[in-house]
Amino acid sequence: MSAARMFNVDMGGIGVSLDVLASKVGETTEQATVRFAVGVARGVMNATSPKKGGKRAKGAPTDMQKNKGKAAAQMRKVVESVEPKYFTAIKKGRRRVEGKMVKVTSAKIGGRWVKIDPRKILDGDRAVWQAVEDHRGSNGKTRALRGSEKYICSRTVFNRVATKRSRLWGAAKGSWYGAGIAAMRRQRGLDRLNIKAPAWIKNHARKGQSRQIGKDHNTEVVLGSRAVSLRSNGALSVGDINTAIKIARKGVFQYYSKRLRAMKIKGKGGK
Numbered sequence: 001m002s003a004a005r006m007f008n009v010d011m012g013g014i015g016v017s018l019d020v021l022a023s024k025v026g027e028t029t030e031q032a033t034v035r036f037a038v039g040v041a042r043g044v045m046n047a048t049s050p051k052k053g054g055k056r057a058k059g060a061p062t063d064m065q066k067n068k069g070k071a072a073a074q075m076r077k078v079v080e081s082v083e084p085k086y087f088t089a090i091k092k093g094r095r096r097v098e099g100k101m102v103k104v105t106s107a108k109i110g111g112r113w114v115k116i117d118p119r120k121i122l123d124g125d126r127a128v129w130q131a132v133e134d135h136r137g138s139n140g141k142t143r144a145l146r147g148s149e150k151y152i153c154s155r156t157v158f159n160r161v162a163t164k165r166s167r168l169w170g171a172a173k174g175s176w177y178g179a180g181i182a183a184m185r186r187q188r189g190l191d192r193l194n195i196k197a198p199a200w201i202k203n204h205a206r207k208g209q210s211r212q213i214g215k216d217h218n219t220e221v222v223l224g225s226r227a228v229s230l231r232s233n234g235a236l237s238v239g240d241i242n243t244a245i246k247i248a249r250k251g252v253f254q255y256y257s258k259r260l261r262a263m264k265i266k267g268k269g270g271k
Contacts, residue, residue, distance in 0.1 A: 005231070006224040007241065008213075009037040019217070021256035025263065027189060030219040034186045036252050037210070037221035038193040041180025043244025044223075045197065048173045049235045067169035067200060072162040077144035078135045079128055079151045080109045081158035090152060091121055110147035122153040128161045140172075140229030167203065172235045174204025175225035182210035183221055191255070 010033060022032040050070075082090065089095035089104045096102075106113045122128045131151050135143045145151075180195045187193065207227050213220040229235045 005227070005236070006222060008220050008222050009033065009040050009245075010220040018253065018256070021253065021260060025256055025259040027256075029217045030215050031188055032252065032256075033219040033221060034183060034212070035193050035255070036248055037183045037223060038180050038187065038195065039248030039251050040245055041176050041183060041208075041210070041223055042193075042195045043248050044236060044241055045173050045176035045180065045195070045201070047236060047240040047244050048176060048230075050170070050173070068162050068166040070169060071165040072158075074142040075128075075132050075158065075162055075165065077142045078132050079122065079153055079158060080107070080147075081153055081155040082107065084154045084156050087152070087154040090116060091123065107152055109150050109152070112147050114148045116152070120149075120151045122151050122157075125157055125161050125164070128153050128157055129164070132161075132165070136228075140227070140231070141234065167200075170201045171204040171207055172225065172227040172229045173197070174201045175207035175227040175230070176223070177201050178205030178208025179210045179223040179225065180208070181205060182208065183212075183223065186212060186221075191259070193255075 018032055019029050022029060027035075086095075086107075090107055093104055094101050095104050104116070106115050108114075122131055128151070132142065135145065137143060174197070177195060177197045184193065184195060204227070207225060209224045209226070211222045211224075213222060227235075
């Protein structure tokens with residue numbers, strides 16, 4: 001399974017107590033492991049940047065609006081946008097001023113006037129998109145250019161590409177959502193653990209993957225992500241993963257303990 005980030009979930013280190021609890025409520029070690037894996041996927045999804053915020057206040061920007069702003073901020077590290085009419089003048093190398101044609105040899109970028117390099121003029125969505133991609137590192141972060149190194153494009157094109165790139169936001173979180181959903185489908189019986197997420201996260205589910213190895217007491221579930229930003233620890237640290245595993249482990253124990261107590265109460269009531 002090819003992935004930017006991957007780890008195994010099994011019962012190693014948990015002890016036989018979970019096996020015992022699971023069997024007492026009628027579930028196998030295999031199903032307990034799958035439940036555990038779904039919980040881990042949900043935990044790492046929540047722990048992966050961008051972290052989940054609070055409830056949106058009335059009139060506050062929507063998730064998509066905020067994501068577009070973040071995408072635009074990353075693009076500005078590489079591309080400077082100008083008004084369409086000014087961009088046309090930059091492309092042609094001349095503009096009409098007070099009835100006369102004058103040469104356009106410089107542009108204001110980052111508050112400073114810099115000489116225009118014809119190779120830095122980007123005409124169209126594809127060219128702008130590619131310029132940004134060319135300056136993204138293996139960790140998914142965009143490398144900032146100096147003012148004189150930046151590309152130039154029309155503001156109309158810039159805004160259109162920012163909207164498209166905003167749909168990439170949440171790819172890392174969405175990959176763990178996808179891995180969790182794939183593991184979730186292997187659950188059997190009642191009270192199946194679920195994962196909920198907004199659309200901007202769900203849209204990237206295909207970047208996640210899950211695979212089961214072995215069965216019974218030797219069951220392992222492999223969770224993987226193909227999100228570029230997860231190639232480093234920036235979006236999800238090792239500490240975040242360990243915390244998610246601890247929370248998921250606690251959740252599984254609590255679930256089986258609650259089920260067992262309910263069964264005992266029901267048994268007493270039936271006597």
